Amino acid sequence: MDFLQLPSELLHLWHTHRTEILLSAGLLFAIVRLAVHWRTRRSREALTPPVLSPVHEKSLPPLEQQLVETDPYTDLSVPRPPRPKAGPKRVTGNKKAKAISTIKEPAIDTIQPVIFYYTLGGTTKTYAEQLASALPSPSQQILIPECLDLAQIDYDDYFISPPKPPNANTAFLSNFLAHLRETHHDFRIDTAPLAGLAGYAVFGFGDKRQWNTEGEGYCKDAVDVDKWMARLTGGKRGFPLGQGDTSGRGNVEMRVREWTEGLTGIMAALARGEGLGEGVKGSGEAVESADEKEDEEDSGTLELEDGRAAAIKSKRKPNRRSRTDDLEDLKAPIPVDFTTSRPGSTTVPPPPKAMVPVNSPTYTSLTKQGYTIVGSHSGVKICRWTKSALRGRGSCYKYSFYGIASHLCMEATPSLSCSNKCVFCWRHGTNPVGTTWRWTVDPPDLVFAGMKEGHYKKIKMMRGVPGVRAERFAEAMQIRHCALSLVGEPIFYPHINELLAMLHKEHISSFLVCNAQHPDQLATLGPVTQLYVSIDASNKDSLRRIDRPLHRDFWERFIRCMDIIRAKRFTHRTVFRLTLVKGFNIDEEAEGYADLVARALPAFVEVKGVTYCGTSTAAGAGLSMGNVPFYEEVQAFVLSLEAALQRRGLDYGIAAEHAHSCCILLADRERFYKPSRGDEDGGRKWHTLIDYAAFFRCLKSGNAFGPEDYVGAPTPEWALWGRGGFDPRDERVDRKGKPRVVEVVQ
Incomplete structure (x- = not known):
């Protein structure tokens, strides 16, 4: 009876659960099929020689022998390197920049000046030849200059890698270059292919009767050349960009002469082995100080070959302001004299010591930020408006009110100490404070000489900053004004009158803040x-x-x-x-x-x-x-x-x-x-x-x-009430160096 009922029960079970049974069977079949396929593929890969291999199937040794002969890591005692991912390497479009500091600088035995020029009417060629004759006389270190027409040379011979000179240690100094931006963006070429050059400098000629500003076209090619050369050389700008107006309204001969004199000094420094020096540090976060790398890093689009633009995302980390960005954020010990000693106290005051000792955290932080500590209690630092004025992007309010061009002004202090801790002060009491002078006193001649030396060193560093004008750079090498207002209380210095007299003796005006x-x-x-x-x-x-x-x-x-x-x-x-x-x-x-x-x-x-x-x-x-x-x-x-x-x-x-x-x-x-x-x-x-x-x-x-x-x-009219106060001869820009429209209140 039970055996007769079995088929009907199985049939009932099939009708009830046939969907689950079919799905389970299909899944099991798929798993088995994939396993067989995987094992077959592994065997085929082990037995198949590489493409275009001269080995034929008939000459293949047994599998075990082949693995031992071709794979040195078959022995488990030999560590196997990580297996690279299969498939071709994906090109993302962003080449990884190499740290320029890791490039070993070649020893410079001789300097071969190479002057590149491009001319339509022959004027630029004439000036290029005049420049060649004005450069230092040929010697064992500085060779005879070469003048090359950009229209008659192959760019690949000069602007993809430094040309190979007769002497392997000869360095090249370039004065003019019209290059292709594709060289910089080509992922097959190194980030700074021209880093082997000793340096470069650019001078542009233009006619201001046709173009009043760079935005309209005045010396625009020279500005672009200067920008791209900075990228291709790793920032080896030897001297700031020079510009000459050939319309007759500007003294072009004087501009060329100033630029040539500055360039000659740089070549002499290179010949002495001094190099181009380092860039300026700690000059403040100025809106007018945009760097030429920003349009690469901050760009939100990627230009394609057909002219379209594709959106891209920046992978840069947010720019978080360091707590040691300026003197105002130092966390040094605060020696405070609150004049709380009792009358008639017999306590012997401690002997005077340096206000900012060389081995102190304050000194280390200040110098790291760009301050130059003069002696034991004075300091000098380049103002952010100095950078702006050197680039033709405006001076501070003292130019509008009193006629002080910022690139001619030195900002310094003979005393880093103050007797207030103002709520709006950037230092917030972290600098030395006190009500009486209890430190060693440096003589005024040491303070004055140290201030000038520190300021000029920082100005020289500015020659590599993008957009610095050669004529303003030359003017900045002669201090004409001094703002004694950097930090601290200048009038606190015991020899303030002697210091002021030294400034005035050299025809340097004095602005003192107390x-x-x-x-x-x-x-x-x-x-x-x-x-x-x-x-x-x-x-x-x-x-x-x-x-x-x-x-x-x-x-x-x-x-x-x-x-x-x-x-x-x-x-x-x-x-x-x-x-x-x-x-x-x-x-x-x-x-x-x-x-x-x-x-x-x-x-x-x-x-x-x-x-x-x-x-x-x-x-x-x-x-x-x-x-x-x-x-x-x-x-x-x-x-x-x-x-x-x-x-x-x-x-x-x-x-x-x-x-x-x-x-x-x-x-x-x-x-x-x-x-x-x-x-x-x-x-x-x-x-x-x-x-x-x-x-x-x-x-x-x-x-x-x-x-x-x-x-x-x-x-001046532009500085009066309701006019904004920005010199129309300069160009106001935003954080990315783009022109900004100045609104005038009527």
Whole structure:
């Protein structure tokens, strides 16, 4: 009975679960088939010789013998290297840059100058031949220059790899190159194929009657050549880009002569084995200082052969600001003297020591950031506006207000110590502080010589920075102005008058900034071209909260300085410097500031919005981006201050502005708003510029003189209130070096 029921039960089971059975059978069949196929393929790969191999199937040895003979790693005691991935290597389109620092520099025995030129009418060829004759006389180290026409040479012979000279150690110095950008982008060629060159320099000729600016085409080819040569040589720019206007309006012969003299000096340095030097470091994060690599790294598109653009993603890590980007972020020990010693104390003060010892963390951090420490307590550093001016991208507000070109200015300090710890200060109390000078004192001649030496070294480093103009580079090698305002308190230096006299002896103007906490030093201050006083608050409580002074009698010292400034108004050109911090000293404080102006009667009042440094120490001081005022807020405050001064019978007016620095200038109308010399209509104009030659004549005469004796030419129209304050002869750019339109407020 059971056997008869079995078929029906199986049939019932099949009808109930046939779907699961079929799927399971199919899956099992597929697994078996793949396993057989895999084993067959492995056997075929082991027995099949490589393509185009001369070995035939009949001559193949047994499998075991073949593996032993062809694979040295069959023995397990021999480690097998990792197996490369199968398939062709994928080209991603981005070649991996090699570190230029790893390229071993060849020894330079001789220098072969090669001058490349391209000309349409023959003018450039003439100048190239003149340049060849003006270069140093041939010697064992510097050979006879060669002039080559780009239209008659093969680019591959010169611009894919350095040409092979008769002497294997001969280096080449190139002066002009019209190359192809594809050489740089070709993944088959090294990142810097011309790194073997000793260096290069470019001079461009153009006619400004046809193209007024580079954007329109003036010397545009030379700019591109300079950019691409920097990439192909690994940044071996020997001398900044030179430009000559052949229209007759520009002194092209003088520009060529200046450029040639600079180039000759570089060749002499190369012959002495000094090399091109290193690039400038720690010069600040300037909007005007974009590097020529940025358009590669930040580009969001990749140009294809057919002209289309494909989006790409940048793999760069975000640019996180280091906490040691500047002196303001140092974490060095803070030696503080709060003048808390009791009267009659018999404690013997410790012997004086260096303010910034050479072996201290402060010294190491400063030098790493680009500061040059002079002696034991002084410093010098290139200003970010110097980089901007050298590249034709604008000077700071002092050029718009007082006629100081930034590339002619040295920024230094004879004292890195300060007696305040201002909330808006980038240092936030991390630099040496104190109320009395308790360190060793360096002589003024050592300080002055060290400042100049450090500044010139940094200027020389700028010759390799993209976009530096040869004529401005040559001008920058003669310091004409000195801003004693880098860090610390310059007036704190015991020999400040002697240092100022040394500056003036070499016809270097002096701009000195003090914080109104050292009235005795201020009272004995000698001649200075312009004297600044930082006025950061209008009352005692605000001053304590903003400047955080170390002196217990800080307000009394502050008021004494106001009275001293009033007494000096006929012997010194005085300036109030107001730094506006939103939430601290803007709201309803215009009246208080007007009272201080009425007490001191300065010649000028500068009003500037605070610059936020963006560090954690700033947040710890209670400062954030919310404390940075917009330029419109600064303008509104200046209008309120002007009205408050008018109500007190003080005739101050808005003379000039520099919107890019968020800075506006108020001036004494009675003293600096007057008829211009030689003006036919006799109209009154603002005269905020300084006649520096007249200042030095007054000093040399030995007679008493005042600010009115060296008033300069009228303030330029573009710098007046409502015009923006940016020199139209320069070009304002954004962070990527692209031109930026300057908005003018009418």
